[in-house]
Amino acid sequence: MENITKMWMGPLPADSPYVKPFRLYYVQNGVEKNWDLLKVHDSVAVILFNTTRRVLIFVRQFRPAVFHSVVTSSGSDFGEVDLQKFPPKIGVTLELCAGIVDKNKSWSEIAREEVLEECGYDVAVERIEEVMTYRSGVGSSGALQVLYYCEVTDDDRATKGGGVDDEMIDVVEYTIEESRELMKQGSKINSPPSCLLGISWFLMNKAPKLVCPSKY
Ligand SMILES: Nc1nc(=O)c2ncn([C@@H]3O[C@H](COP(=O)(O)OP(=O)(O)O[C@H]4O[C@H](CO)[C@@H](O)[C@H](O)[C@H]4O)[C@@H](O)[C@H]3O)c2[nH]1
Numbered sequence: 454m455e456n457i458t459k460m461w462m463g464p465l466p467a468d469s470p471y472v473k474p475f476r477l478y479y480v481q482n483g484v485e486k487n488w489d490l491l492k493v494h495d496s497v498a499v500i501l502f503n504t505t506r507r508v509l510i511f512v513r514q515f516r517p518a519v520f521h522s523v524v525t526s527s528g529s530d531f532g533e534v535d536l537q538k539f540p541p542k543i544g545v546t547l548e549l550c551a552g553i554v555d556k557n558k559s560w561s562e563i564a565r566e567e568v569l570e571e572c573g574y575d576v577a578v579e580r581i582e583e584v585m586t587y588r589s590g591v592g593s594s595g596a597l598q599v600l601y602y603c604e605v606t607d608d609d610r611a612t613k614g615g616g617v618d619d620e621m622i623d624v625v626e627y628t629i630e631e632s633r634e635l636m637k638q639g640s641k642i643n644s645p646p647s648c649l650l651g652i653s654w655f656l657m658n659k660a661p662k663l664v665c666p667s668k669y
């Protein structure tokens with residue numbers, strides 16, 4: 454899936470459209486302090502449940518930042534990364550469908566587009582329900598993420614998904630029980646907190662009604 458054959462590092466150009474590093478200075482309680490931070494895009498993430506086959510839909514993709522973290526936290530120097538010793542699959546994550554807010558559109562419209570581009574389901578924006586809003590990376594970026602929930606059916610499937618341009622995204626499905634088990638997998642699935650939060654929210658708020666509708 455990853456098909457990565459070569460990897461190397463370089464300095465961050467000042468015109469990166471994705472990450473802008475800063476040092477922020479401030480005086481707190483009479484003491485001058487500073488904080489090194491990253492300006493990154495806010496984002497949306499979507500908990501997707503296919504009601505036809507009763508599965509949650511996730512995406513898997515190679516994440517350079519995760520790969521870098523796995524390699525360097527093992528004590529290895531990234532400058533000499535050995536792809537035999539560190540196969541790229543160790544940088545593949547399991548995530549909710551998600552995307553950055555980099556267009557002048559409503560956040561729910563951006564969520565709708567990500568559902569189509571990454572997972573292949575074509576749904577009206579009204580079917581995407583806002584769940585909660587939180588800050589990610591509070592030590593480094595503090596960026597906002599809005600989490601949504603959307604139920605889809607097999608009839609909504611317009612494409613195979615997989616992302617746009619040169620994105621390489623696998624769409625994967627887990628039953629409710631398998632999703633519950635995923636929560637215990639830890640570093641094996643390399644998931645961001647948003648994914649684990651999305652599964653927890655679904656198990657708490659939606660799964661009981663789906664598994665035992667007579668009780669509700
Ligand atoms: N970040 C970045 N750096 C580059 O240098 C870089 N170079 C190219 N790109 C391109 O930008 C696009 C980003 O894709 P998305 O809009 O789908 O956003 P995600 O990467 O899915 O990120 C979301 O979901 C994550 C999981 O919840 C959250 O952690 C993030 O906060 C959240 O934004 C892709 O076409 C990628 O090829 C870069 N993107």
Ligand SMILES: [Mg+2]
Pocket residue numbers: 550551552553571
């Ligand atoms: Mg994405």
